[in-house]
Amino acid sequence: MSGRLAVIGLGPGDARWLTPEAEAALAAADALYGYGPYLDRVPARPGQARHTSDNREEGERAAAALRHAANGAAVAMVSGGDPGVFAMAAAVCAAIEAGPAAWRQLDLVVVPGITAMLAVAARVGAPLGHDFCALSLSDNLKPWQVIEKRLDAAAGAGFVIALYNPVSRARPWQLGAAFDRLARHLPAATPVVFGRAVGRADEHVEVTTLGAAGVVAAELAADMATLVIVGSPETRAVARDGRTPLVYTPRASAGVSA
C-alpha cells in the first residue's frame, strides 16, 4: 500500500508561521481535506482536489481522508495551529484505531505547527515561561465537572492556564464560570491575556486581570477564535508607556534564585 496521509498544522492565521515542512507537505498532496476556513488559507494548486467539511464532522472527515489515502493517494488533512492540540490529529488516530487493519499500515505523518497559545504568548512577552497547561473549555466533549476539577488542580498547583475554545454560540457561560472558579484559587490581580484572531488582519490582544476578565471577555466578544491565558500567582505584568504591558512568568519560583 503506497497511500499517505499528512495531517498538517498551518499555525495561526499569519502565513509567516507556516513552516517549510508544512508548505512542502501541502505541495506534495493529491488531495486536501479540512474545515473550510483552514482550506481557504491554502492556495489552490492545479490538479489538487479539495474536500471541504464542516467543523463538527471531524470523525467523518478523518475516515474520508483515510479511505482516500488507502486507495494509494497522497492526502493532506489541514488543521489550524498545531494538528495535535485540540485538532485533527487525534480524530485521525481514533479513526485509524476504529477502522480496517490496513489503515494502520498507511504512511501517517503529523506536521507540527505553531499552536495558538504560543502565538498569543509571544505577543505579550512570556506568560508561558514556566509550568503551564492547556485546557479546552468545551463541554461538548467532556462533562463540565471534569473541567472544574482540572481548573482547580491547575490553579491550585501553580500552573499558568491556556484556555482553548473558551466561548461558542452554544456555550455562552462557560468562560465566565471558569474565571469565577479560578478566582477561588488566584488573586484578582492575576494577569489574564486575551488573544483574538492572532496573526490575522483583525487580531486583537488585550491584557487585563482575573478580577476584570469576565467584563473584558464580554466587551471583546470572545469566541472560538479567542485564546485566553490566565497567569499563575507568579506571573507578572510590567507596564510600558503607550504599549501593551509585558506579561511573563519567571523561570524561577519565588524564593529560589536563578
Add this chain to the structure above:
Amino acid sequence: MSGRLAVIGLGPGDARWLTPEAEAALAAADALYGYGPYLDRVPARPGQARHTSDNREEGERAAAALRHAANGAAVAMVSGGDPGVFAMAAAVCAAIEAGPAAWRQLDLVVVPGITAMLAVAARVGAPLGHDFCALSLSDNLKPWQVIEKRLDAAAGAGFVIALYNPVSRARPWQLGAAFDRLARHLPAATPVVFGRAVGRADEHVEVTTLGAAGVVAAELAADMATLVIVGSPETRAVARDGRTPLVYTPRASAGVSA
C-alpha cells in the same frame, strides 16, 4: 530610541521547522546572541556579529542583548524550540523589568517556534490531543516539593504531562522519582513517549509504558535533549506492524460522545 530586540524560536533541530517569520528576523539582525549550540544552527551572514554564551548565563545574556539594542541596534536572541517555553523570552522580560526604564520602550518582538512537545507528539500521533500540561523537572529553579505537587495535581486531574528538562548530569534521579510519583495516580500501562534530539540526525523516539519508563529512560540515556510525554488514563497506544505504535489522547472523555 530605535533599538529592537527579537527573541526568536528556531524550533527543534530540523531546519524545516524554522518559520518564515524567524528566518526574516534572523536576516534583519545586526547582531545575534544565544547559547552556542543554537547559534550554530544559524548560517553566518556577512556583517552580523555573534555573541555566544553558556546556557547557565541567561540573565546576563538577556541584559547584554538589551544593552546592545538600547544603543540602537537590531539585535536577535536565538532560542531552541519556542522562546516562550522554558527558554529565553522570560529571561528577557525579567531583565527588562529589573533594568533601566528605557528598556521598556525598546521594540521587543517574540517570534514563536515549534516547541519540543509538539514535535515529539507529532512523531507518534496525538498524545497531546486533549488537556495537557508542560512541566520542567529542573529543581534548580524551584523546590522539588513544588514539582511533586504539580505532578500530583496534573496526573490526578487527568492531564497528559509533557516533561521538559527531565535529566541532566547534576540531576540524575529526578526523572525516576517523577515516574514513581506519577505511578501513584496512573496505571502501569499508561503510555509514555520518549523523544530525544527530535528533528536532528540522531533523533530517537520510543513508546513504552509508565511501568517500564524508568528502565527505558536509563537505556536511552535520557538527557536535556529529551522530552518525555506521560499519558493520561485516556491516552491510547495502537499497535502497528513494523512501526512505532500510534499514541493519542481522544478528544472526548470516556462516556461522552463526540
